[in-house]
Amino acid sequence: MPHTDMSEREQLSARLEQANRQLLQSEKMAAIGQLAAGVAHEINNPVGYVYSNLQSLETYLGDLFRLTDAIDSADSVADLQSIKRNIDYDFIRTDLGDLLAESREGIERVRKIIAAMKDFSYVEDEAFKLANLHQGIETTLNVVNNELKYKAEVVRDFGDLPDIECILSQLNQVVMNLLVNAAHAIEGFGRITIRTRQDNDQVILEVEDNGKGIAEEHLTRIFEPFFTTKPVGKGTGLGLSLSFNIIEKHNGRMDVHSTPGQGTCFRISLPVRQPATEDKP
Structure with a gap:
């Protein structure tokens, strides 16, 4: 039994x-x-x-x-x-x-x-492979270029990164969600900064905008499935929830800091190498 x-x-x-x-x-x-x-x-x-x-x-x-x-x-x-x-x-x-x-x-x-x-x-399959995070970011920028170029200047503040063990297409999806959300948060023409750096055995990725920010009452809910402040037809409400799950799957962490009227910064921490476990995908 x-x-x-x-x-x-x-x-x-x-x-x-x-x-x-x-x-x-x-x-x-x-x-x-x-x-x-x-x-x-x-x-x-x-x-x-x-x-x-x-x-x-x-x-x-x-x-x-x-x-x-x-x-x-x-x-x-x-x-x-x-x-x-x-x-x-x-x-x-x-x-x-x-x-x-x-x-x-x-x-x-x-x-x-x-x-x-x-x-x-x-x-792609669910296998973790060594990949270049910067290359994935550039691929994503090419896909969303038209969404960004009329809304913001994109500033690349890239550090020296090693290849990391990841499912790159899924990380690209996370970056796309963050970039599109940043563009939607900007009224007029603004700035989106993408920062990367290595912190010991972690890689840090930040996507920061100088848009309208996120209201304090929404900050605790933005990772909930189907929660969205966008108008109907502009989003599914799944982007940030799935992004959060992807980062968790990569044994990473996603945090957000936002000041209404000043902007928002999403900070992602990822391990350079995935921990060795028997049931790792």
Whole structure:
């Protein structure tokens, strides 16, 4: 009978863990859905000027081919020089370099956004692996860039960090929740500071904004599931609750300090290495 009880408890634990994974992924995809319009704009902007550059390139190539085709039919060098002046060869030569550089930059921007979305939405296993926290932060910033750039200057105050043992996609989700919440807390244009440092065998991550702050009566409830002060359609009320659970799962700690009218700072402490336990995921 005890064996049966243990088996039932193990099955229940497995089902709860599976439900938790599905909830995490659902919240992640819901957040991405809310950011989708901004991500589309981030992609559409560089694609727009690359398309415009291709139209200019088509015109330039037509002019250059007219010059090269004339080599076989021109009566004199003077005729070629006349065509060269007519097509404004010197301008084309200069502008071609600028067009290609700008287009390359635009395509690289699209590539980074798509790679960030792919990394962010990736469903990985529950194994803890060594990962670069700064790389995860940059991936998340690429995903939420459109949500932030009109609201705040993002200041990176990064220290020297070792790779940490973590589930990076889940930490990215935590960082995204904190960054989006910070942007929503700022009225007008403000500042969001991301700080990292190592403290012995811990890594410290802080996300601080100079927004409107959190009312004292809400501070004790912000990690409760479904609690939100945002209007309907702006949040699920699960972001901070799931973030808190993710940090607990990483054997870390999440604290918040806020002063109404001055801003909020979320402080996360994570172990560089996870404690060795038999049942560690």
